[in-house]
Amino acid sequence: MKKLFALAAIAAAAVAAHAQDFPGGKPVTIVVPFAAGGPTDRVARDLAEALRKPLGGASVIIDNVPGAGSSIGAAKVARATPDGYTLLLNHIAMATVPSLVRNVPFKVETDFEYLGIVNDVPMTLISKPGIPASNYKELSGWIAANKGKINIGNAGVGSASHLCGLLYQSATKTEMTPVPYKGTAPAITDLIGGQIDLLCDQTTNTTPHIQAGKVKAFAVTTSKRLALPTLKDLPTLDEAGLKNFQVTIWHGLYAPKGTPAPVLKKLNDAVKVALKDPDFIHREELLGAVVATDGRIEPAGHKKFVIDEIAKWTPVIKAAGVYAD
Template identity: 55%
Template structure:
């Protein structure tokens, strides 16, 4: 073979090899979905339901790994530094939009360090208390916390968590500062509420519905405009005596920045399939939530929504003067 022919053959082999590599089907191995909170919490519950269904569609297992701490920023930072190959995903809630204002120094950019895949669900929140809390309804709850503000303890899942944001808005709305007890995740906070170590908290229906229905905690209201189908007898806070108080916790799915568009698109398609999965819809309904509409479960919808949520929360957090290092 002449030198020219040998060279041409080598180039052909390289091109063929590159093409074959580019066409390698995704995924070919297990995918990890990072949840930046402790196991057993509401975001963890949502993630595990979605991960199982997406894995079925992608024909690869998606394992959920809990990387809690610092209001979700430790898990977020880990994903931001991960290889952008589609094998590390990140499911986070509203905290992705509040972290840029809450934390003075973030080791990542909430928008630029990630590739959005799509919105997942909007979760209502509930005001709940230990089973033997003296107030029988929300009106009595308001009166009690104002009269006992130095004694009442409000639990949350840590700075930047949904329960922290809900509590911050609540204290602002009633113009009363309460003693807050932060935890590393909603699961531990709920355990102490069940055990009577703390008085009350604001938490997502995905974490409270079964406890409410089991009579293990008291419920005083939901934070949505209308009542929640899974808790039809629980009034909205607007009905209960706190007009205009509304908080919904949205969840979004992300990949590290630089993840190839075909991979992101394939993940978005799998997410959309998961949100149509009857088992997921049924379990979501039992937990007091529902999947977002298909036109919100895509990269552009999440990108636009995240930017709008950052703009929405920034002035509220700055006004409250709540920051974390």
């Protein structure tokens, strides 16, 4: 028995020493469960840069592990050694993967430690140039008059644009033909060319085309109008008539379950410092993203938010009967 107590004391001392030393000059890896160059990858690289200083100058590197609606990369982090050196940056997929992917190899609620929401990326409802509508009311009338004939593009099953499209159809009680693409770029190309009718996608992808007048923009999906100069005149869907419709593509940071509490505190403290970094805020604004400042930057607030989002998206996805694998 004394030997067991001694071993436990040694183990506890080792954990405490590791936590005190963390990150100790070793690199911290942020796994991004999507391909390099996409919106989530860009957010991760911005965050990595902002985290270096509050982590004592440690290197923060990005590891892109795409596939299966983000579940491959997330599973890699769930299985990683819980020492703080392997983290996950994921978006709304953390709330939708349980419904979108069969046989998910982890449990979102129990296999991760929550380190804080990083940002929110608003969505915009846009259309091809030739639609005979100049505001959301006229767009709604056009949709009603063309029941069963309208298609709505997306960047693939489980993508932000796919999820927004599903929720929009559910909220408006309309059925549209989904047209999936292998990414946002080809979807927007066909929207500009008139091959598809509608798209609901992130400001990071749509703002340049709205600015150039290549597509028609009708509303944003936030609770308030955006302060961004290029989109400040766009109404919210709520004020345009579709009440309580809000969708943002948020990003959060996670560690494997069992990461020592002192290490988690250091990581969360570093995140909160990074979110106040003027350079990080500016880079996120250029992406059309809003840096988080509310209670979701705390681990408990982050976890509650994700659980609420799972409850929000599960019935919408199950009703649509779609899967990402």
